[in-house]
Amino acid sequence: MTQSVVVQVGQCGNQVGCRFWDLALREHAAVNKKGIYDEALSSFFRNVDTRAVGYKVYGCQYRENIVEKLRKTAEHCDCLQCFFIIHSMGGGTGSGLGTFVLNLLEDEFPEVYRFVTSVYPSGEDDVITSPYNSVLAMKELNEHADCVLPIENESLFDIVNKIHQMINSGKLGSTVKPNSLVTSSAGTAKTVQEKPFDAMNNIIANLLLNLTSSARFEGSLNMDLNEISMNLVPFPRLHYLVSSLTPLYTLADVNIPSRRLDQMFSDAFSRDHQLIRADPKHSLYLACALLVRGNVQVSDLRRNIERLKPSLHFISWNQEGWKTSLCSVPPVGHSHSLLALANNTCVKPTFMELKDRFMKLYKKKAHLHHYLQVDGMEQGCFSEAISSLSDLIEEYNELDASKGGLRTDPSRLKIAV
Amino acid sequence: MSIVAVQLGQCGNQVGHEVFNTICGDVRGTHGLCSKKENEAYHDACTERFFSEAESGVPVARAVLVDMEPKVISQTLSIAARSGHWKYDDQSHFCQKQGSGNNWANGYSVHGPRNKEVIMNLVQKEVEKCDRLSGFFTIMSMAGGTGSGLGAFVTQCLRDAFPTSFILNHVIWPYGTGEVIVQNYNSVLTLSHLYQSSDALLVHENDVIHKICAQLMHIKQISFRDVNQVIAHQLGSVFQPAHTAEAGLHYSRNPLGDLMEALVPHPEFKMLGLRNIPQMPENSLAYSTFSWPGLLKHLRQMLIANAKMEEGSFRDPSLYTSWLNPQDAFNAWKTPRAFNKYEKSASLVSNSQFLLKPLDNVVGKAWNMFASKAYIHQYTKFGIEEEDFLDSFTTLEQVISSYTNL
Numbered sequence: 001m002t003q004s005v006v007v008q009v010g011q012c013g014n015q016v017g018c019r020f021w022d023l024a025l026r027e028h029a030a031v032n033k034k035g036i037y038d039e040a041l042s043s044f045f046r047n048v049d050t051r052a053v054g055y056k057v058y059g060c061q062y063r064e065n066i067v068e069k070l071r072k073t074a075e076h077c078d079c080l081q082c083f084f085i086i087h088s089m090g091g092g093t094g095s096g097l098g099t100f101v102l103n104l105l106e107d108e109f110p111e112v113y114r115f116v117t118s119v120y121p122s123g124e125d126d127v128i129t130s131p132y133n134s135v136l137a138m139k140e141l142n143e144h145a146d147c148v149l150p151i152e153n154e155s156l157f158d159i160v161n162k163i164h165q166m167i168n169s170g171k172l173g174s175t176v177k178p179n180s181l182v183t184s185s186a187g188t189a190k191t192v193q194e195k196p197f198d199a200m201n202n203i204i205a206n207l208l209l210n211l212t213s214s215a216r217f218e219g220s221l222n223m224d225l226n227e228i229s230m231n232l233v234p235f236p237r238l239h240y241l242v243s244s245l246t247p248l249y250t251l252a253d254v255n256i257p258s259r260r261l262d263q264m265f266s267d268a269f270s271r272d273h274q275l276i277r278a279d280p281k282h283s284l285y286l287a288c289a290l291l292v293r294g295n296v297q298v299s300d301l302r303r304n305i306e307r308l309k310p311s312l313h314f315i316s317w318n319q320e321g322w323k324t325s326l327c328s329v330p331p332v333g334h335s336h337s338l339l340a341l342a343n344n345t346c347v348k349p350t351f352m353e354l355k356d357r358f359m360k361l362y363k364k365k366a367h368l369h370h371y372l373q374v375d376g377m378e379q380g381c382f383s384e385a386i387s388s389l390s391d392l393i394e395e396y397n398e399l400d401a402s403k404g405g406l407r408t409d410p411s412r413l414k415i416a417v
Numbered sequence: 418m419s420i421v422a423v424q425l426g427q428c429g430n431q432v433g434h435e436v437f438n439t440i441c442g443d444v445r446g447t448h449g450l451c452s453k454k455e456n457e458a459y460h461d462a463c464t465e466r467f468f469s470e471a472e473s474g475v476p477v478a479r480a481v482l483v484d485m486e487p488k489v490i491s492q493t494l495s496i497a498a499r500s501g502h503w504k505y506d507d508q509s510h511f512c513q514k515q516g517s518g519n520n521w522a523n524g525y526s527v528h529g530p531r532n533k534e535v536i537m538n539l540v541q542k543e544v545e546k547c548d549r550l551s552g553f554f555t556i557m558s559m560a561g562g563t564g565s566g567l568g569a570f571v572t573q574c575l576r577d578a579f580p581t582s583f584i585l586n587h588v589i590w591p592y593g594t595g596e597v598i599v600q601n602y603n604s605v606l607t608l609s610h611l612y613q614s615s616d617a618l619l620v621h622e623n624d625v626i627h628k629i630c631a632q633l634m635h636i637k638q639i640s641f642r643d644v645n646q647v648i649a650h651q652l653g654s655v656f657q658p659a660h661t662a663e664a665g666l667h668y669s670r671n672p673l674g675d676l677m678e679a680l681v682p683h684p685e686f687k688m689l690g691l692r693n694i695p696q697m698p699e700n701s702l703a704y705s706t707f708s709w710p711g712l713l714k715h716l717r718q719m720l721i722a723n724a725k726m727e728e729g730s731f732r733d734p735s736l737y738t739s740w741l742n743p744q745d746a747f748n749a750w751k752t753p754r755a756f757n758k759y760e761k762s763a764s765l766v767s768n769s770q771f772l773l774k775p776l777d778n779v780v781g782k783a784w785n786m787f788a789s790k791a792y793i794h795q796y797t798k799f800g801i802e803e804e805d806f807l808d809s810f811t812t813l814e815q816v817i818s819s820y821t822n823l
Contacts, residue, residue: 002486002514002515078514079514079515081515218488218489218492220431220640220641220642221427221596221641222427222486222488222489222516224486224515224516224518226515226516226518226519226520227516227518227519227562229518229795230518230519230520230562230599230792230795231519231597231598231599232598233792233795234791234792235790235791235794236794286791287598290595297638297639297640297641298592298627298639298640298641298644299627299630299631299638299639299640300638301595302592302594302595302627305594305595309594316785317785317786317788317789317791318598318786318791319782320593320594320595320598320782321598322594322595322596322598323519323595323596323598324595324596326641409781409784409785410784410785410788412780412781412784412814413784413810413811413814414814415811415814415815415817415818
């Protein structure tokens, strides 16, 4: 049984992190009715308290402190497989300290995978310097993260709204199971009034739960976290994955005909369920993973892959680029669920937009002095960062260029008979 | 003589478990349709082959279970023990805490050498329990990291440690689409390495078995368990005791040896395929009758199209390559005892071009991916370099060429 350590950085990171622990406990409680601390639970928790330590420290002088805390946590792990870092890209703590911690983890624990859940700023972000923060952070993500799951608040917001509309419009015949809402924390220990970001943060928390489900519970086709990196990252820097989650809610009636199951697969490829605004269907897939939970069998998987394949463009050397896993235990309140992770060139526009916003500020040298005042920061950091981002965009461009063109397969080795 | 099974990775362990289940169920079943004496001889031969006796009287499978993460093995062990009819030896398993991540290089270059001693010790212990060892039967998939990578490494170790024993690798060919993205790389590396150390590769393709489940057995929602059970049934039909021509009225004492001798005339040709009939849902069994001509005709048609009938037709020289005598090329094994609830059944194990197309497919796709260098960094991370890939490609192109020119 491997363990994962969650590192929550900054305001955003800590808020999401808290939602995560609540939901994780709820999930394991549902599976393990006797409430005994069992093996599956031990993947995240140690006997009494949780492993998540929210960091409210600032600056490099606390490096020793942070390393110390991480070491202690890691020592409690039998076999530490992965660090999950949750942070935002726009703010100062989340992006700066978050990526600092990322660096640190690579130095201290080079063999442990680093998964980063990054919340990208929207165009109308209230933090004016968020483009600077984001681009500086991107450089670190490019170089030191194994996998990044970019998330946009706008997408989360849209999902929350969609759910509210469905519930309030009364279109649904039966009532919706409250604890099945991907946005709710019904059934958790939390008794306080839900804050406005809670619903959105619950979605991210559910993402992490589904990501790790196959490592925690049994299934007929397991998928460990190291397999995600192995299968979805064909080139080291192209490790940005578009995630989409279904279902968003479950109706109270229990019978799920297989049509409903197929609908789940279709939904996973609809833009409404994505956690980032992007258009994978009109871009190029490098690889795609389907993490299925619940009573779903291999034939259901295959049927749906066959059905969906024609509408998706996969790169020529990875036409069958699907990685799948089947975990028997569904999330709380659902009979099955699906998390789709796609490595797709559709993230390029997001990065290009980021670059544009950065350049707008940088050209005028706006607010630059705040950064340059800090010890260790120089103009060079900025130019390196933007160059790193440009290189990344260029890599995606090259792959995109191969789409649609007639490509002849490379000729095989010839054997002398 | 006994066979020691080595179950590798999730697939290997899940399939292996079904195999022992099927064998045990068959032996205990009352569907033998033969004399009591025959039944007893069958029972004894089978037990000696696959199980050892424990004090409790419950037969203990002659198997070593290996995986890099614990979930599957602990499940397999407990399900077997719960059946009450057979179990695995509590000591005969090895696992680590973290899987191979679908990475052949991780399985072969890291987990293999690191754990070689422990694993080989377990194998040695099982071997010592046998009066006489016929050989090894390893079960693995090609697509993942442990079964494929560690499996290739372990096969090499077995060959080094037991140079005179037979090694038969049972290899599961993944679905064409969507199990593991790097499955073509893993397959190419596995097959090329196994070809060096193994005596024969017995192949089951998930796609083919899936079709059997859908079209012949009419299973609606096919699960991996269904697939594995069909595979186990097919394997059981070959490995359960049978009379070979030489052995006469006794059950064959050396199943693996006989199989190799009959099927692998030349070390360049090691790929074996298996077809078994009939395959049908259990509730149809009661309403079906079988005849030998019908079954054999069907089998032969599966071997090539437009076939003629009767057993004699298997001796048709046109079926075989010019440098083989049909007398040597064809062997029939029989037993009066029925297998696994089928009143009559027949299996065909063949060394032929049937795998040529799938093999060519896999090599082609892997080569395509290799040309763009995709995912290579994941392998070089663990010590498998581009040259190693090229070596593997060369080996397999050679095999393809040999089979094409038959």
